[in-house]
Amino acid sequence: MSTIERVTLPDPRYEFGGDDHVFVELDEAMSFDANFEAMAITQQLRKKDIDGIFEICPANASYMVRFEPETIDPHTVVETLKSVAEETDLSEYQWDTRIVDFPVLYEDEWTHETLMRFRDNHQDPDATDLEYSAQLNGFDSVDEFIDAHAGAPHMVTMVGFVPGLPWCFQMVPKDEQIEVPKYVQPRTDTPSRAVGYGGAFTAIYPVQGAGGYQLYGRTPLEVLDTDQNLADFAESMVFPQPGDILDFRRIDRTEYDEIREQIEAGTYEYTIESVSFSPEEFFADPHGYNEMLTEVLRG
Amino acid sequence: MITVSRPGVLSTVQDLGRFGQYHIGMPPSGAMDPFAHRVGNYLVGNDEDAATIEMTYQGGAFEFDEDRVVALCGATMAATIDDEPINMWEAVSVEAGQTLDIQYASNGARSYLAVAGGIDVEPLMDSRSTYTLIGLGGYEGRSLEEGDELALGAPPEGATDRIGSAVDDEYIPDYDSIDSIRVVFGLCDYRLTDACKERMTTEPWTVTPDADRVGYRLEGPELEFVEREQPFGAGTDQSNVVDLGYPVGSIQVPQQPIVLMQDAVTGGGYATVGTVISVDRGYLAQKRTHQELYFESVNVDDAVAARKAQQETLAAIRKSLE
Amino acid sequence: MSTEHTITAPMPGVFYRQSDPTDDPFVEVGDDVSKGETVCLVGVMKNFHDVTSDADGTVSEILVENEDAIDVGDALIVLETEE
Incomplete structure (x- = not known):
């Protein structure tokens, strides 16, 4: 029986997009692991409804958020994303x-x-x-x-x-x-x-x-x-x-x-x-x- | 109501933008130079999000069928009311039956016509901004044409008391003298060689005639990618990445760079290498085709500081007009 | 009495003398043009815009080469007009 080969993702890269975006690259290559991770994290973020974050965009092997730096500091955004990623465990996740x-x-x-x-x-x-x-x-x-x-x-x-x-x-x-x-x-x-x-x-x-x-x-x-x-x-x-x-x-x-x-x-x-x-x-x-x-x- | 007697090259109804839909591919749209848009609204007593008319390169001519207070802010455009010259960055009175005639842009690229009460088109997803690529929002989803009739909102109380109040010279940007555009480099800039990244901030970039509300296509030094075996799903070209989201203001490099503006494509398969900071997106939007600019590398804290400084300036302007 | 009248660029962009590379130019030196007639195009923001003559006259000089970059206010075409 064929299976989907699991991919161990590298450490995510958190990158500032100007003063009002954070872009997170989960992997350079496409895989279900990278995509499901992006999907799971962005779904959790949406549920948390964090003050100041107003765009949440899952992508193929990455995701991105846009925020108001007056409401939430860019460094705090990155810390928040990291903690949401830590709480998200794909093996227990379904949607x-x-x-x-x-x-x-x-x-x-x-x-x-x-x-x-x-x-x-x-x-x-x-x-x-x-x-x-x-x-x-x-x-x-x-x-x-x-x-x-x-x-x-x-x-x-x-x-x-x-x-x-x-x-x-x-x-x-x-x-x-x-x-x-x-x-x-x-x-x-x-x-x-x-x-x-x-x-x-x-x-x-x-x-x-x-x-x-x-x-x-x-x-x-x-x-x-x-x-x-x-x-x-x-x-x-x-x-x-x-x-x-x-x-x-x-x-x-x-x-x-x-x-x-x-x-x-x-x-x-x-x-x-x-x-x-x-x-x-x-x-x-x-x-x-x-x-x-x-x-x-x-x- | 105002009637468009001459539309100009590209005049659209814009406010501060449409948000919360980027994940389905909907860009914010909205004023390309939000500073000038906001100040225009302050002058006529509107909320800063009231819809104005953004005119690119050329002004339009507008006939008023009722008395209104108006203000013209942004790129320098000579303007007259029934052949009498008016000042920009000043609250001016237009009477019923008069025509406001606005000429082409000399210092900067875009000007905003704010009218007391705002341009009253039907909001779509909480915004009156026009997104012409798909034909959404604003006035019938398109740029203005001769004969269009624009409804106006109820003028704010005391609007006529503002006639003659003007923005102090010290606050008015000299757009053509701003040639340094600040960028937070990053995103996928690992795709470029170090020498190429260096050239990006030392050599000049020229705005191409294609530059529009979707993106500013620039011409300058040749870009050089780090050779790699392309990752699965990215496509074969060295500029390709697995399709990802593009921040507003991000610089994508299909070869020569394109800075994504208010009508941005929201994602795609070209590497992005940095993001123009929010304040400087407005200055970039005031660059005309063939003008030169330089990219200056800053960090996220500099970018936030620049944003805060601009907000303080806006607050000072607002206070000075009270 | 004839005087000179200059048609200037109403917007920045790329100057085109014809609408298609295979078409004849809108005007040549010596042509008579009337007010409102298209004399050239400016390409900008992925669109082409007609530039029309703002006077009646005869084309005496074309100051810009086809596909040259132009800025707002640049002199494009000189007409000789009858006063």
Whole structure:
């Protein structure tokens, strides 16, 4: 049975960002250990509601806070973060999160048109982004590669860049993880809702704009709804939250169009189930744990 | 109400910003030079967080349909009310039917038009600031256009008593003479060689024409990274790191540096090597394209002291206007 | 009687004589321009802004090279105008 190899994190680096931020690097490399640590510490910080700290931002293998130095001295912030880190023990930690069905139309016409337009910016001008990524990661075909990408759920390990953009890290052992470079020269254009990949992360572009990730497909779902028309955006205009588990599901054009119609009519409801996530159980048997998670979703 | 008869290059409604949402990718937005914004509001008797109009490089022309006290603070912009010149950093009266016409910026890059009562757009997440990248907040999420009609809040009591009161010269920044921008180096500056870090503080940087509310792209000495085998997940370029959060004011180095400003992208995969201190973000925002500046390395305690000193100045200005 | 009129930069940025490298310049020396006509562009903050003539006249001199850096108030184009 394959397990997630545990990573012993180095001593965290506490760095001042001017007079009003502290940035904490837990590791230079990505790992579930680093991310779960960032998630656990920032969740605890939020609960403590410390006077003067007004932004708490978990990231992939780091986290950051912003504060008012008039209310809390920067050195006190660092001491506080250190003590919260000391109190946080991943082995006893679990959190409530949600698993979400995330349909994706792989090899869609829109991202295909875009990536062909920017071939000169790419490592391999003669292949598509999917062909290049499949080959680089040792897959025999694009289909097999897509099956792997959609074959196990992905955890949202960070949200940002612009509102609503999730970075997702696939919940598989390291030797099964996809890794690809970003474009040599970023594109000046990417369709909204494009599903891209860079480093070890899937990203979903909330709006049309520049981008440097390899393009694989397009989801009919929104990650940002500024007018909050859709029911699942009632609380926030941004859908993904750090810790969410997204289950990418390969769909065809007919289903894509059906979902888009409902999204545009404001009637679509995301398929979401609440789950309690246990890092320990996931580390011990990721494939079994993922199966249990997706079963909850697919009922 | 005021009507925009000429918008200028980039004029947006801003207050002190939108907070608590950085973790979902929402930057604060808000005035790029909060000092000038605040002083403008003091002059007309507003709360310091009342929305003003931030004008970049070029002023706009605004027609008033009611009497209001206004103040123009920030970069030097010649301004007239129905062709009569007015002073900046002073509470001035505009009467119904008159047009306030503001010209281009000479000393600095941005000016703030404060109006007694504030610009009354619908707040979004407790802020009236405009975030144009996504089209949120402010006036329809965009920069002002000809014909836009801006509602005004109820003027504060005694606003008209303030007409003629002005900020003392000693408090008015001479933006073009400030060419040293203080930075707390750190974050991921281990990615740069020592020689490169040294060059960052000794050689001049030039503001590029791309510099905007998202980031100030600078041009200067070539950067040099410490060669390494890239860690898992970072991407292959030497400038790449595992995607992380970017502090507001942080300097990211995709090659040539970009200092992230009020409409910052909140995170990403380029190494960050330091952070412009909060006070100097306002001074940097007053740099025009092609102007030169130097980075000066300071520590966090210096940065806090500079912030405290500026707050004392603001308190003194406020007191002098009472 | 003809006099000189100078069109100045209304903002800092990069001076462009045409909207696309393959297009003809907006104006050449000797061209007649009328008030309100676009004579060049300034690129700044990732956008291009039209600079329009503030007088009727004939272009007698173009003082800035294409893609040069300009600051607010810089003299760009000289017109000969009829009084």
